[in-house]
Amino acid sequence: MENILEVKDLNISFDTYAGKVQAIRGVNFNLKPGETLAIVGESGSGKSVTSRSIMRLLANNANIEKGEILFKGEDIVKKSEKEMRSIRGSEIAMIFQDPMTSLNPTQKIGKQIAEPILKHQNVSKKEAYERAEELLGLVGIPNPKKRMDQFPHQFSGGQRQRIVIAIALGCNPDILIADEPTTALDVTIQAQILELMKELQKKIKTSIIFITHDLGVVANVADRVAVMYAGKIVEVGSVDEVFYNPQHPYTWGLLSSMPTLETEGELYAIPGTPPDLLNPPKGDAFAPRSEYAMKIDTMEEPPFFKVSDTHYAATWLLHPDAPEVTPPAGIVERQKGYRARVLDVQPSEGLKEMSSQDAEDHLRQTDSELSPDEIATRKDKEGETVYHGSIL
Numbered sequence: 001m002e003n004i005l006e007v008k009d010l011n012i013s014f015d016t017y018a019g020k021v022q023a024i025r026g027v028n029f030n031l032k033p034g035e036t037l038a039i040v041g042e043s044g045s046g047k048s049v050t051s052r053s054i055m056r057l058l059a060n061n062a063n064i065e066k067g068e069i070l071f072k073g074e075d076i077v078k079k080s081e082k083e084m085r086s087i088r089g090s091e092i093a094m095i096f097q098d099p100m101t102s103l104n105p106t107q108k109i110g111k112q113i114a115e116p117i118l119k120h121q122n123v124s125k126k127e128a129y130e131r132a133e134e135l136l137g138l139v140g141i142p143n144p145k146k147r148m149d150q151f152p153h154q155f156s157g158g159q160r161q162r163i164v165i166a167i168a169l170g171c172n173p174d175i176l177i178a179d180e181p182t183t184a185l186d187v188t189i190q191a192q193i194l195e196l197m198k199e200l201q202k203k204i205k206t207s208i209i210f211i212t213h214d215l216g217v218v219a220n221v222a223d224r225v226a227v228m229y230a231g232k233i234v235e236v237g238s239v240d241e242v243f244y245n246p247q248h249p250y251t252w253g254l255l256s257s258m259p260t261l262e263t264e265g266e267l268y269a270i271p272g273t274p275p276d277l278l279n280p281p282k283g284d285a286f287a288p289r290s291e292y293a294m295k296i297d298t299m300e301e302p303p304f305f306k307v308s309d310t311h312y313a314a315t316w317l318l319h320p321d322a323p324e325v326t327p328p329a330g331i332v333e334r335q336k337g338y339r340a341r342v343l344d345v346q347p348s349e350g351l352k353e354m355s356s357q358d359a360e361d362h363l364r365q366t367d368s369e370l371s372p373d374e375i376a377t378r379k380d381k382e383g384e385t386v387y388h389g390s391i392l
């Protein structure tokens with residue numbers, strides 16, 4: 001099916017007193033009609049800037065340096081502000097993190113839902129209010145007729161987010177962008193809102209871009225996942241591929257830091273902090289935090305390697321000459337299950353479970369002069385960084 005959205009080589013910087021912040025550094029992705037794409041990544045990775053650029057709602061100090069954002073084949077980057085005003089809210093709608101900031105506290109809910117419909121669609125006032133009432137019911141607000149006349153403060157936090165969703169859906173947008181729509185809500189309400197979005201997706205078939213730093217919610221809502229790090233997408237694939245056959249060490253880290261039912265004791269946290277985007281590092285930006293980094297990671301940016309027709313990851317580990325590494329134990333478990341289930345590879349073939357002795361032997365073969373421990377932990381030795389191996 002044709003893509004409703006194609007983002008090509010998007011580069012966005014922000015002018016600041018300290019210099020240019022390279023917030024988005026060559027982002028590419030597509031969105032198909034009716035699909036839900038989740039964009040995940042740590043704080044500051046560029047999720048909001050990417051989504052705001054699609055609405056052309058960037059801060060004044062932003063520059064779209066390069067790239068295209070093709071919506072139904074037309075470049076959003078080149079549209080005038082007037083053209084954008086008619087697209088925003090009608091063809092592409094956005095739900096923000098905090099419902100209170102999106103609602104006007106002094107206006108009745110009914111009016112707030114009906115107004116954009118009146119503005120963008122060729123309907124009478126009566127029809128717009130009828131549609132608003134219908135939408136309130138659709139997003140699960142009981143007794144919508146009566147509640148149309150109430151103000152935002154008369155609703156709970158979860159209900160307010162439902163209302164924001166109703167407003168966004170008012171004009172049947174082709175794309176709905178939800179930027180962390182549940183982070184301000186408590187866990188039970190979060191689950192209800194996610195369930196609502198899933199149901200609505202089935203009913204109205206809007207394409208959804210769902211942004212979150214919580215990988216835990218992604219499997220439930222999305223068809224595909226794009227993992228962002230330091231202004232780039234580092235891995236993209238179906239939910240199944242990214243969750244059960246992840247390839248990028250950053251994705252491994254994200255998945256390992258996700259609590260599961262079996263989690264005991266302290267949760268894993270990815271060491272270190274994201275790079276300073278005023279001076280983005282050369283090569284793979286995740287390398288300084290990765291115990292799987294190779295020398296080439298600090299020198300050259302990894303291209304996207306194809307894992308399947310729908311799965312790509314930008315890591316040198318996928319280069320045919322890269323030394324074989326064993327992902328963290330939890331990831332190996334995931335991959336084993338995936339291989340047996342999807343690729344029909346039995347555990348003895350392909351990915352074998354390495355005992356720690358195997359792993360040490362493997363590392364010894366990689367570089368005989370160094371003890372396995374030194375390589376594995378990527379310690380600095382006399383000022384020199386020690387890597388897993390080199391493919392240069």
Ligand SMILES: Nc1ncnc2c1ncn2[C@@H]1O[C@H](COP(=O)(O)OP(=O)(O)OP(=O)(O)O)[C@@H](O)[C@H]1O
Pocket residue numbers: 014015016021023041042043044045046047048049050059061062213277
């Ligand atoms: N107006 C601005 N001026 C300068 N830098 C900015 C501006 N807006 C965003 N940035 C920078 O762009 C980068 C990406 O920010 P973005 O808001 O997209 O992150 P995010 O992935 O949405 O994070 P979070 O999970 O915290 O919402 C950050 O380094 C941020 O500091």
Ligand SMILES: [Mg+2]
Pocket residue numbers: 047048049179
């Ligand atoms: Mg954000």
